[in-house]
Amino acid sequence: MPVDPQLLEILVCPACKADVELKTLAANTCAVLVERYREKFRDEVPEVHEGLRCTKCGRVYPIVSDIPVMLVDEALPAEG
Numbered sequence: 001m002p003v004d005p006q007l008l009e010i011l012v013c014p015a016c017k018a019d020v021e022l023k024t025l026a027a028n029t030c031a032v033l034v035e036r037y038r039e040k041f042r043d044e045v046p047e048v049h050e051g052l053r054c055t056k057c058g059r060v061y062p063i064v065s066d067i068p069v070m071l072v073d074e075a076l077p078a079e080g
């Protein structure tokens with residue numbers, strides 16, 4: 001199930017409170033995130049395909065098995 005569009009509208013970057021936008025993640029980035037979250041999903045392999053990118057600071061918050069992880073500590077740093 002995709003992330004609820006209405007949920008997307010109310011989500012903001014926890015670091016700077018700016019809007020976030022859906023972003024497809026590179027395959028190698030997804031692989032790293034799957035390994036990172038695997039131990040938290042005891043009965044299933046987590047699925048990671050997209051993230052939410054902050055329009056201001058550029059941090060990317062991963063969406064893990066359709067759950068947006070809106071934590072600064074777990075965000076991917078802004079790209080270049």
Ligand SMILES: [Zn+2]
Binds near residue numbers: 013015017018058
């Ligand atoms: Zn931000």
